[in-house]
Amino acid sequence: MIIKTDPDTIQNYLSDASNYRGDSDKVYIPDNSSELQKAVSECYFSKTPYTISGAGTGLAGGRVPKNGAIISTENLNHIVQIDENTRLAKVQPGLFLSELEAELNHKGYFFPPNPTEKNSSIGGNIAVNASGSRTFKYGAYRNFVKSLNIILPNGDETLISRGKYNVKNKMLKFYSLRKISYNIPIYDINMPDIKNASGYFMKNGMDAIDLFIGNEGTLGVISEAELEFLPLPEKILGLIIFFDSVDKLLTFVDNIRYTSKINNKLNYQDVSDISARSIELYDANALKILQSYYPQIPQNVNGAVWIEQEMTAQNEDEIISKWYALIAEFTKFTDFIWTALSENEHNTFREFRHQLPLHISEQIQRIGFRKVGTDTAVPDDKFIPFYKFVKNLLDKSGIEYAIWSHAGNSHLHANLLPNSQKQFDDSVKIYDEIIHQTLIFGGTVSAEHGIGKLKKQYLLDMYGDEAIDCMRTVKKVLDPYNLLGRGNIFD
């Protein structure tokens, strides 16, 4: 195991993609899970606070240490096994998502959730219940995690498989590999029935594994994970559609979300109708940024929608005709529809999609202010009023901004790009107003990035003191000295 203590070699671990910074004097870099367990035990017995670091692409300061030590999973980066019979991949936590996806694609499979940042680690993805464009059809990471090997904060190890331990009479009982039993009181928290990555998952009858998915490195260290994967579809249709009117764009999104929810089936072969697996939206400002990379984007557009649908060689023509006919009802830009069918064309679309968060992340790093970007989702029937509320607020502000949205999940990233301290302070106020409106609409303060150290007050606003105290009780059972991931989710 490498142990770094020279301040110069630690700098890279002190922040994440949010630009939030912390401090630490020691980084453990274990090479295998027994070294990982040793590092955790050392911190536990010396009562040293410690923070788990994945790839550092997080946007909520979760891996940023509040003093104490860091345990980095960067060398635990192997695929342990891909079992094509059970369609389960066993992986170490530091493996990059890109590497898992490449290996699965090579064998004719894919991993459904599809977060945009491929240089993130699987452990980090599970720790925040990450999600992506295909979450509209398939759900978030949670739906594909079948088992987790976890080093608990005291160094004890447990294997939690889906279906093995469930909450009974408000109590979750599970055992470690050494047969030590853990009894955790679980109260039913009023979680909104939408895409959500805010706080611990707590529900009557829930599976123990769901407590550890999305715990943001506060309840245990994921040392190995088993993930389910699916066979690649025979064909995929990708479309990028440009709109002249925001109203028509939003009605189009509502229409295809509704139809797709009815038609979406795991057996995509049985569906020859509109049945999107991804629905993503870009506002006019986002397209303006992208125009410098893609000059072929038409002028005077008021937004764009990118969709993907799975197809077969038999129903391909029928499905494409249905999409073109529907699109013609909603936009004048029918001559500018971009279509992707080949792998190369889909790769171009993927780059197009990734370019925007990447551009914004780089701009934020350059300017030096913390990113002010929302990660809120609302119930589907509130999406249109919510989108208009946010757009109106941002237009009035005079601050540069760009919106993109996982519109299938009514999930919106409004990114403010302040260029002065005054604009930064105003951006924070606008962020607060957006959160306030999200909660009025029954939404969530974080749908995929997590709470980390930056959104604790918003989580409190969302759930209230009682629910946060229930989360604290869970934490106290597993980590009585509050050593692991200190400062994440709640104080």
Ligand SMILES: Cc1cc2nc3c(=O)[nH]c(=O)nc-3n(C[C@H](O)[C@H](O)[C@H](O)COP(=O)(O)OP(=O)(O)OC[C@H]3O[C@@H](n4cnc5c(N)ncnc54)[C@H](O)[C@@H]3O)c2cc1C
């Ligand atoms: C350009 C860009 C695009 C992005 N797009 C998306 C997107 O589409 N969808 C999405 O969901 N997110 C997205 N993100 C956010 C980020 O990529 C995710 O939050 C990702 O899951 C973080 O993984 P990481 O390995 O970088 O984790 P880190 O940032 O290192 O850590 C994140 C949290 O996980 C904990 N953690 C890490 N490893 C473990 C472990 N082994 N055990 C326990 N806890 C652990 C950390 O302590 C921390 O709390 C994007 C970020 C950027 C910069």
